[in-house]
Amino acid sequence: MAPIIGESRLLRWTLTAIALAFLGLFLLLPLAAVLAEALAKGWDRYFHALLKPDALSSIRLTLIVTAIAVPANLVFGLSASWAVSKYDFPAKSLLLTLIDLPFSVSPVIAGLVYALMFGLQGWLGPWLQAHDIKIIFALPGIVLATMFVTFPFVARELIPLMEEQGRAEEEAAVTLGAGGFRTFWSVTLPNIKWGLLTGLLLCNARAMGEFGAVSVVSGHIRGLTNTMPLHVEILYNEYDLVGAFAVASVLAFLALITLAAKAGVEWWHGDELAATRRH
Amino acid sequence: MTTASASVGWIFRRPHRVIPGFGATMGLTLTYLSLVVLIPLAALFISAAGMGPAQWWGILVEPRVLASLRLSFGGALLAALVNGVFGLVVAWVLVRYDFPGRRLVDAAVDLPFALPTAVAGVALTALYAPGGWIGSLLEPLGIQIAFTPAGVVVAMIFIGVPFVVRTIEPILADFDRELEEAAVTLGAQPLQTFRLVILPAVGPALLTGISLAFARAVGEYGSVIFIAGNMPGVSEITPLLIVTKLEQYDTTGATVLAAIMLIISFLLLLGINSLQKWRQGRVAA
């Protein structure tokens, strides 16, 4: 695989240096900054900040939202990729475009659309108020907004993978008498497990870290409707830098674990996943 | 299997589907899609449309709105182009060269995908603020990044990094070495081979990556608002303006602005897609 075009060694070193400098500047430094600011006043203050009740409840809320949104999108993602890859039907590319839609929508707009529907002045606002159901400024709204934003992740990983794998195995299972669910469970699932894991990892990372959409629907009520990212914002705006960066560091740590897990999956099962890179 | 005939007959004929589950999965997919994505988005457009063209125009020409649109779209374009150039270098180096830690660096490229936007936002601000590591280096030179439009662009570059790199990488990795060898045997210098043989093949993917980075940067909120300064008319991005309008109970304004933003983005992406399809049509192998 030695490159043949014959660029000089100096050029190669220069390009490598530029690439590394660029990545170091834009990726590495911000991470380092988070850590530095979080530990600026020492480990004591760091842990102290994390154990404050508001911080803890923001962690809890983030986990709850993620625990609802991610499985929901998992089911949807599996369902959609099954439908797209195992059958032929008209307007398939339209469906694919629609699935990708949340990617092109600003998170703020994602939050806005729910505020429009369920907010006090929204379409269903008066009805909800009459029945004392809170969606906006409460957990359901946050979950919905998170679901919108993380909607495509699992499907986007699985669709190219499943299309590449084809239908032959599922058809064989059917001829042998397997029902739909059994076919999925025993035949399809083992084939897609690594792609599924990758999709889940990305979906999870985004769900935990979503800011813009949640910001619009949450109401920022401390201790109640603040997810971790929102809590970072609040602390930052109050100049509690150690606090803000402490919570941020937890999120950053989770992101690094996500990356490591994803890299690990790709390392060991890269060939199975090759199809998904051609989005 | 022709889609044309199927689309009419589909309604009348039930195609024989071997694998079970079409009804259930399609049903679930469409229901979920509608409830979570389509209906809320439709609600947005219906609300906005209900305001009437006069309202739309009135909002569009507000100086503050125009400034924010300029910053959001212009900044995103600049950031996407920067990512186009450097992303190409990064992808080239990662695919074609080897050095210790290359795999680690390759995995790290996905960081902006995985890192929460708010974390990125506060981190970038800490870096580029006058007291920060980079800010303090630039201040004596009179360059200020944080709390200016420049800061907005920096944040937009950050979140766009993986889009260009990841879109180009497979193309470079799969590139037919024999084409390079042919060019070399014909006497081409390295730069010529790159410019005349490799770049045209990478071009479409580069364009796709840039437009993905652009689309993402236009709507970006969390990474940008901390470093932006958010001064109306100067360093305020459109998503923030939408939020501000909402907080001031100007739901109308927020809705119309959101619709305008979506339409502009949609038109731009449609334009880019068409351009690509046209170019591909000429050289499809």
Added chain:
Amino acid sequence: MIDVEHLSKTFRGVTALDDVSLTIAEGELVALLGPSGSGKTTLLRVLAGLDQADSGTVRIAGIDATRLHPRDRKIGFVFQSYALFRHMKVADNIAFGLKVKTRSTRPAKDEIAERVAKLLSLMQLDGLGDRYPAQLSGGQRQRVALARALAVDPRLLLLDEPFGALDAQVRKELRRWLRKLHDDIHITGVFVTHDQEEALEVADRVVVMNKGRIEQIGTPTEIYDNPATPFVYRFLGNVNAIPCELRAGKPRIDGLDLTCEEPDGHSGAGVVFIRPHDVALDAPRSGGVQAVVRHVAALGAGIRVEVVLAGGTVLDVETTREERDRLSLRPGGAVSVAARAARVFVE
């Protein structure tokens, strides 16, 4: 023109080239013939500079070119898959080598256009200059690849399985056409093929390779009529390979009178090679060894007969319809068998 000395190359534990040496004269068209894995493509690529040998030297026109970059070797290389630049028109593909020359050596625009036009004509591609490679047939793409390689006036033309991806009919035509082209422009050429018919028909000399080694170099006639090794015997044309007992170099098979001798006077196991068309059939009891016909098959214009000698040895025989009719050859019939020519080797 080209001197290759003691080239060796190991690649991922496999010996690709094993002490290969050969000389190619100017204006010659040489075929590198062998099965896959024989090292022929590796040798071609080392000649081009696209791969480096571990040891040995390559001299082109008297100059040591072993470490010379392919760009500076003044060669034309035609790839098996053509490697045409698909986003460039045919004319631009052909002109590529001329357009990338340094300013001082680059011809003027109209000169380039003229050369391209001449090559298009030469390759019988008139009028296709404005098309894209995707719009051409396989044979046409091949000729574009050739035109592109020739445009820069290379002193050496290297072709890697040039006709491999084409159907039989097109292949035959292009073979003849390549030979004629070579005769017209007298360029030194080396091409790789696994098709012996192609090598024998087109080349001035054939280099037979196997497992990284050269088995034999010679004109098509030489290597067919006088194969130097069992491998060459087996690879070119059909052959009967019969294990036998050697006594002081003389083989004995089932009473067949074989005048061949193993040159070193070995005793022990050996193999006798007889070409099917060197087996002479005659009426039974007219001299030679008696045999029974087992199978008669008509192969187009010729006849193939399987005969079984008394001791069980089976021989494939190629003969004519006339002979079949003269001898009334049919399964179960009797014939006499004699060998006109044979070689024996110790394997």
